[in-house]
Amino acid sequence: MYADVILPxxxxxxxxxxxxxxxxxxLQEGQRVEVQFSKNKHYAGIIRRLHGKAPxxxxxxxxSVIDVEPLLTARQLKLWDWLAEYxxxxxxxxxxxxxxxxxxxxxxxxxxxxPLFSDEVxxxxEDEYLVVEALTLQAELSLKDIRDILQRKTVYPVIRNLLDRHVVFPKEEFTDRYKALSVKCVRFGPDFQTEAQQASAFDLVSRSERQTAVLLEYVQYHRTQPYVRRTDLCKRTGASTGDLRAMVKKGIFEFYDREVSRLSTDGEAAADVKPLSAQQERALAEIxxxxxxxxxxxxxxxxSSGKTRVYVELMQEAIAAGKQVLYLLPEIALTGQIIKRLQHVLGDKIMVYHSRLNDMERVEIWKAVQTGKTSVVGPRSALFLPFTTLDLVVVDEEHDPSYKxxxxxxxxxxxxxxxxxxxxxxxxxILGSATPSLESWENARSGKYGLVTMTERHGGTALPEIVIANxxxxxxxxxxxxxxxxxLLTALRETLERGEQAILFQNRRGFAPVYFCPTCEYxxxxxxxxxxxxxxxxQHRLRCHCCGYVATPPELCPACGEPQMKLSGTGTEKxxxxxxxxxxxxxxxxxxxDTTRGKNALGKLLDQFEVGELDILVGTQMVxxxxxxxxxxxxxxxxxxQLLRFPDFRADERAFQLMTQVAGRAGRRGRRGQVIIQAHEGSHPVITDVVSGDYANFIEREAGNxxxxxxxxYRRMIRLQLRHTKRAxxxxxxxxxxxxxxHSLGDQLEGPFEPSVARLRTYYLQDMVVRFPPAATQMKRVKTLIQRCIDKLAQxxxxxxxxxxxxVDPY
Structure with a gap:
């Protein structure tokens, strides 16, 4: 028997x-197995196929076999195949x-x-001696251990010298990096299981006030909790670990370790939600x-038409039927706010999954979803979870480019x-948006998708007044x-005087995008x-937003020595x-x-704004x-x-969506909000459509273009980008x-040409684009041809x- 194995x-x-x-x-398809690849490296691979055909x-x-049951479902493997092929x-x-x-x-x-090591080496x-000394005290060291000992990132030259002299020897160790979280707990000992025995325990601790307090607290606490942590018991009573150990010696308590979940839920039961409005009832019936x-x-x-309330109704129905739901959002920024609402209604039946969770938490959510009982809200990475009873998929803000x-x-x-x-x-x-993408709109117009519209804000609140400021x-x-x-300044002052808040949108972070010399223009x-x-x-730093390179701003122009370097352009910091x-x-x-990098930084910022501790929020597309x-x-x-001048065929669509979406943040409760759009070209057709809220006019013009x-x-696109460290x-x-x-594509091929950023992360770039009719057979033919030519180039x-x-499908 043979197994075709997917390696990472x-x-x-x-x-x-x-x-x-x-x-x-x-063995089964979808199981992880330990395999050797290359000379010494071991990997956990996924069995894709079992067969009897010698290769x-x-x-x-x-x-070795790592999993008793398959880690991946058959549907997941099929999804992987489709992703790789498409x-x-x-x-x-x-x-x-x-x-x-x-x-x-x-x-x-x-x-x-x-084996040939001698103390007489x-x-x-100095670095080599430190490594050898550590190995005499501890038999084995990982590369991370050695980095910590030497306090440096690059340790390979040191190890190589020791290897060459046969002082050290490398070996490969294969370990499962996931470890269940366990907490130190306390429970009654075997001689104190009945109520009568537990009552007699008070006689044994009668001479110690703290031990008596611990016993009283434990008796009350363990009746409502599945387990009692040692640290919790000490905090609640002011006792020390020594007091607990004394009670263990008397046989009253025993210590044990208990595996617990890393997934935090508040344990609250699902709450009732407000009744549906007439518009929401109609939308639900049409869906x-x-x-x-x-x-x-x-x-x-x-x-603010109440789309989320419609989603919640459908999610409740699916979960009540024992099925799973996937609620996709384009940004991690949205998960904090939306999960509070969803968990308020759905309780602990839904979990949030995204890249800012630590690795252990992500594994535990994976395992929870695999049971078929947990639904998920998260960004695009949540698509890879092992759903087994998936009944509803919601793609909120479906137009958003962050899904790519x-x-x-x-x-x-x-x-x-x-x-x-x-x-x-x-x-x-269900795909939801106030500004649907042209792709989804065309699918709805052609009858491939059903179309449901909600034209009024929930509660009768008027759409914001939009003003163009030259x-x-x-x-x-x-x-x-x-x-x-x-x-804008007058409106800001009036807003603050009313006790309201404001959001300002600037689509560029940092203080200024250009640091230049006014004399020689360097x-x-x-x-x-x-x-x-x-x-x-x-930070007083110059930073590349493409590769992350950081430099200290020069005090003098490197080209001409001019001492007065200047800044140009505007970012959110400015x-x-x-x-x-x-x-x-x-x-x-x-x-x-820059301000939301930490795991909890974004949530804290949004909470501050929500409770009114902030007056003005300045942000990029995140807002x-x-x-x-x-x-x-x-x-x-x-x-x-800036939005309208971007070199992209989607620039007008992106600009319309961004301005309409950010405008929608104003006046969502009660009083009508106001939006001020600053522009040089206030009469631009896209801005005119944003002001009038005329999505239909915009999308018809965009479709025609x-x-x-x-x-x-109306055409499929594949972009090819060639990268090499030498331009030639x-x-x-x-x-x-x-x-x-x-030879085969003719005028369907455009290029090669140099992109607007011609060098990225030390690689010189050359682009070409293939545009062809949207038939599935055409897509397969073009991809096959491209792969054949790429293989030929490599040889x-x-x-x-x-x-x-x-x-494929770029931009």
């Missing part, structure tokens, strides 16, 4: 291993993306003293009709994968401010990428700074990647996405022109690949180092 590596295909006789009958080469045996990547890359890191075990290099460096017809539903509802994975492989779109997942499970699918506007003294128009750029470094004032000058009494906070605050009376868009110029969804090699490879592809002399990235 970018291999063109699965790798075949022989099945030892003792494992025949134990034609000498196979290595499976070393998005042109390997199963190993899908595995890397799909499994929590603690389920992707690999062997770890362990260093021990060599001489001429060791159910589309479900009966077997169609996904596009729910197009204006901001850009790097690394698989470069998938979470919305599209969610549709496949729902179809695979026979589950209902960015060139001056104040009464004729002074023009580059960031705030007098209209601009400080990243050493790894062809982009200018962004100045971050609070807006925050300027607000403190114009509105010193306002409590201002910033919401961008546009589904946040719901009742006291927000004003929203300001600092520079609408896309059809005329052959862009998605990247250009030669691109010309060669384009030449081969052009061409001098081109083996060129990396070709295939991005």
């Amino acid at each position: 590596l970018s291999l063109a295909q699965t790798y075949t291993y022989s099945v030892p006789e003792e494992y025949v009958g134990q 034609g080469f000498k196979t290595k045996p499976i070393l 998005y042109g990547c390997t199963l190993g890359e899908v595995m890397t993306a799909g499994l929590p890191s603690h389920l992707k075990m690999a062997s770890e290099t362990i260093i021990t003293l060599g 001489t001429e060791l460096s 159910r009709q589309h479900q009966a017809d077997g169609k996904p539903t596009l729910l197009h509802g204006v901001t 994975q850009h790097d690394p492989n698989p470069r998938y779109n979470g919305r599209d994968v969610a549709m496949y997942l729902a179809q695979q499970h026979g589950a209902s699918a 960015s060139r506007e001056t104040n009464e003294k004729g002074i023009h401010h580059p960031f705030f128009t007098p209209t 601009t400080v750029e990243c050493v790894n990428c062809d982009v200018s470094l962004t100045y971050h004032k609070y 807006i925050e700074d300027e607000l403190k000058i114009f509105l010193p009494e306002a409590r201002v906070a910033r919401m961008d990647l 546009t996405k589904g946040l719901d605050f009742e006291r927000v009376g004003l929203v300001g868009v600092i520079s609408a022109d 896309r059809q005329q110029h052959a862009f998605p969804p 090699t990247a250009e030669d490879a691109a010309r060669l690949l384009a030449k081969w592809l052009a 061409t002399k001098g081109m083996s180092g060129v990396r070709v990235v295939v991005d």
Whole structure:
């Protein structure tokens, strides 16, 4: 018997291993097994297929079976196959993306003293001596241990020198990195199990007030709790661990370790929700009709129309029937707010899953979902969880570009994968948005999706008043401010006087995106990428937003020595700074990647804003996405022109969506909100449609433009990007690949051309784009041709180092 095994590596295909006789009958598809790959490395691989066909080469045996039951379901394996085939990547890359890191075990290099080691070894460096001394005290050290001992990241040269002299010896140790969380608990000893025995225990502790207090507390506490922690008992009574040990010696208590979940739930029962409005009842009835017809539903509802309440009703029904629900959100930023609402209604039947959970928590959610009893809310990574009874998939804010994975492989779109997942499970699918993407709108218009609209805000609240402020506007003294128009500043002051809050949207983080010399026009750029470094004032650092490179701002121009370097452009830090000058009494906070990096930083910031501890929130796109605050009376868009000038065929659509979405944060309760959009071109058609709230007019014009110029969804697109550390090699490879592809694709191929950022993370880039009719047969033909030409390029002399990235449905 043989097993085709998926390894967490970018291999063109699965790798075949022989099945030892003792494992025949134990193995199933989806199980993890320990296998050796290359000379010494061991991995936890996933069995994709079991068969009896010899592969034609000498196979290595499976070393051990890790799982008793399969880790992956048959549906998950099928989903992995589809992802790899559709998005042109390997199963190993899908595995890397799909499994929590603690389920992707690999062997770890362990260093021990060599068999020929002698205490008389001489001429060791200081670092080498420290490693050897540690090994004489501790038989084995991991690479992490050695890094900690030497207090340095790079330890390989030290280890290599010791290996060459046979002082140390490496071995590979294969370990399961997931460990269940256990807590130290206390319970009655075997001689104190009955109530009479427990009553007699008070006689044994009568001489100690603290022991008596501990016993009284335990008797009361353990009746309502499944277990009692030692630390809790000590905190509640002021006793010490010594007091508990004394009671253990008397036989009253015994210590034990108990496995507990890392998943925090407040344990509250589900709460009742408000009755549905007439509009929500109608939308629910229409959705159910589309479900009966077997169609996904596009729910197009204006901001604050109550779409979430409709989702909750459908989720309650599915969970009550013992089924699972997947609620997808585009950003982790939204999970905190939405999970509070959902858990308030659904109790602990729903869990949040995202990348800011630690690895152990992610494994525990994986195991909980596999039981079929837990539903999930989270971003696109939640698609990979092992659902077994999935009945409903909700994709909220379905238009959002954050659903697209850009790097690394698989470069998938979470919305599209969610549709496949729902179809695979026979589950209902709902896509919701106030500004649906053109792709989803076209699917609804063609009848592929059902369409349900909600045109009124919940509770009868009026849509916000939208005002265009000319960015060139001056104040009464004729002074023009580059960031705030007098209209916006006046509205901010009036909002604060009413005790309301404001949100300002600036689609660029940092203080200023350009640090330059006014004399010779030298601009400080990243050493790894062809982009200018962004100045971050609070860190006093220049930072690359592409690769993360950080530099100290030069005091003198490196080119001409000019001492007066200047800043150009505006970021969220600068807006925050300027607000403190114009509105010193306002409590201002910033919401961008820099201020929300910590696990709990984002939640704390949103909580502060929600309870009214902040007056103005300045943010990037994070503030546009589904946040719901009742006291927000004003929203300001600092520079609408930046959104419209982006070099992308989706620029108008993205701009319309962003401005409409951020406008929807205003006036969600009671009083009508106001939105001020600052722009040089206030008469631009997109801005005009945002002001009038005319989605239909916008989408018709956008559809016409896309059809005329052959862009998605009326054409399919695949982008090829070639990367190499030498510009000439990247250009030669691109010309060669384009030449081969052009033979079959003709004018469907565009390029090669240099992208707007021509060098990224030390790699020079060359792009080309294939556009072709949307038929499925065309897609398969084009992808097959592309892969054949990429394989041919890899075998061409001098081109083996060129990396070709295939991005299906880019942007």
